[in-house]
Amino acid sequence: xxxxxxxxxxxxxxxxxxxxxxxxxxxxxxxxxxxxxxxxxxxxxxxxxxxxxxxxxxxxxxxxxxxxxxxxxxxxxxxxxxxxxxxxxxxxxxxxxxxxxxxxxxxxxxxxxxxxxxxxxxxxxxxxxxxxxxxxxxxxxxxxxxxxxxxxxxxxxxxxxxxxxxxxxxxxxxxxxxxxxxxxxxxxxxxxxxxxxxxxxxxxxxxxxxxxxxxxxxxxxxxxxxxxxxxxxxxxxxxxxxxxxxxxxxxxxxxxxxxxxxxxx
Ligand code: HEM
Numbered sequence: 001x002x003x004x005x006x007x008x009x010x011x012x013x014x015x016x017x018x019x020x021x022x023x024x025x026x027x028x029x030x031x032x033x034x035x036x037x038x039x040x041x042x043x044x045x046x047x048x049x050x051x052x053x054x055x056x057x058x059x060x061x062x063x064x065x066x067x068x069x070x071x072x073x074x075x076x077x078x079x080x081x082x083x084x085x086x087x088x089x090x091x092x093x094x095x096x097x098x099x100x101x102x103x104x105x106x107x108x109x110x111x112x113x114x115x116x117x118x119x120x121x122x123x124x125x126x127x128x129x130x131x132x133x134x135x136x137x138x139x140x141x142x143x144x145x146x147x148x149x150x151x152x153x154x155x156x157x158x159x160x161x162x163x164x165x166x167x168x169x170x171x172x173x174x175x176x177x178x179x180x181x182x183x184x185x186x187x188x189x190x191x192x193x194x195x196x197x198x199x200x201x202x203x204x205x206x207x208x209x210x211x212x213x214x215x216x217x218x219x220x221x222x223x224x225x226x227x228x229x230x231x232x233x234x235x236x237x238x239x240x241x242x243x244x245x246x247x248x249x250x251x252x253x254x255x256x257x258x259x260x261x262x263x264x265x
Pocket of ligand 1: 069070073074075077078081141142145146201202203204205206207208209210211212213215216
């Protein structure tokens with residue numbers, strides 16, 4: 001059961017958050033972060049989520065729940081995504097060289113990294129961006145989601161009655177050769193052409209699509225920029241296969257050694 005260590009960690013996170021909430025309330029601290037927004041949220045009657053004395057614990061639990069939900073949604077997904085990108089680049093030295101060349105040109109135009117990487121530059125990382133999209137397709141970090149049919153739906157001759165749960169399998173869609181030729185090959189060039197609508201949904205779709213979509217890709221672009229311009233890395237003892245915990249990562253993780261460019265052997 002992969003849930004038990006998570007339950008323990010969750011309890012600990014709940015405690016940490018309760019302490020932070022208590023401290024902020026005692027000191028009347030108004031922070032502008034997510035917790036601050038939830039603590040100071042006012043409904044249409046002007047009441048905050050945590051003002052209601054009777055339901056105080058419930059609302060605090062709900063606030064903690066939301067924070068932990070976002071930590072969970074944001075942290076391990078992005079870590080898993082970046083791990084796969086490093087593996088795919090490591091496994092394809094030619095592609096890695098091409099990505100390095102793209103990033104080196106930006107690095108040089110920033111006076112050898114002395115000036116900061118800009119937002120505009122992150123918008124021009126064409127090849128690196130395609131590597132990210134292909135990584136998201138191949139790894140399909142979130143393999144599926146749940147929805148409920150709110151009305152009777154007829155789909156390809158089948159009736160999905162109102163109230164039935166539906167489970168779209170992103171991984172299967174992303175690995176379907178009808179939509180992506182040779183789907184098990186890592187080939188960023190396939191994204192030179194936009195995929196057909198609703199065939200590429202690494203961040204889901206509709207009202208509950210991932211709000212962290214752009215943030216996760218931006219983090220990966222920034223990390224790759226610094227990594228390939230300043231470091232070299234070598235995977236040690238890589239094994240083929242996928243391990244779920246619950247998000248997919250390469251079997252046994254991706255043990256790797258990193259060197260700063262100046263001290264490369
Ligand atoms: C590579 C990284 C990420 C992947 C692959 C990913 C993927 C997804 C997917 C597939 C969903 C479900 C959408 C649906 O059911 O249709 C989702 C939901 C969500 N994600 Fe992400 N996500 C990533 C990073 C992030 C980050 C960085 C954040 C926050 C900073 C975040 C916050 C959320 C939240 C709050 C939801 C729930 C949205 C809702 O139910 O309305 N995710 N994500």
